[in-house]
Amino acid sequence: MPYGFYLLIGLAGFSMAILAWAFGLRLPKLGRPSYQDLLDEKAKLNDAVILWKYADGSFVPQHKRQQMFKDLHRLSRKIRRHPDHPGNSPGHSEPAADS
Numbered sequence: 001m002p003y004g005f006y007l008l009i010g011l012a013g014f015s016m017a018i019l020a021w022a023f024g025l026r027l028p029k030l031g032r033p034s035y036q037d038l039l040d041e042k043a044k045l046n047d048a049v050i051l052w053k054y055a056d057g058s059f060v061p062q063h064k065r066q067q068m069f070k071d072l073h074r075l076s077r078k079i080r081r082h083p084d085h086p087g088n089s090p091g092h093s094e095p096a097a098d099s
Contacts, residue, residue: 035082038078038079048068
């Protein structure tokens with residue numbers, strides 16, 4: 001009886017540790033990054049995309065380039081939707097698209 005009980009406790013603890021590790025990596029950062037932080041991150045990523053080099057001078061591998069483009073696109077979307085973005089002010093209207 002005690003052996004099964006200890007085994008059950010160990011299995012439950014192991015399962016909880018795996019779940020905490022899995023969800024701990026996917027939890028979003030608490031709070032919203034500032035508008036300037038997003039602009040700085042976009043500039044850094046844009047420099048890497050244009051030159052295909054990291055800040056330390058090493059080349060970006062081919063398999064990471066597509067992910068960098070996706071990250072740049074997501075970051076641009078976050079910047080456009082940020083409350084501090086000048087285009088999100090109540091008095092600002094988007095220009096009409098010509099047909």
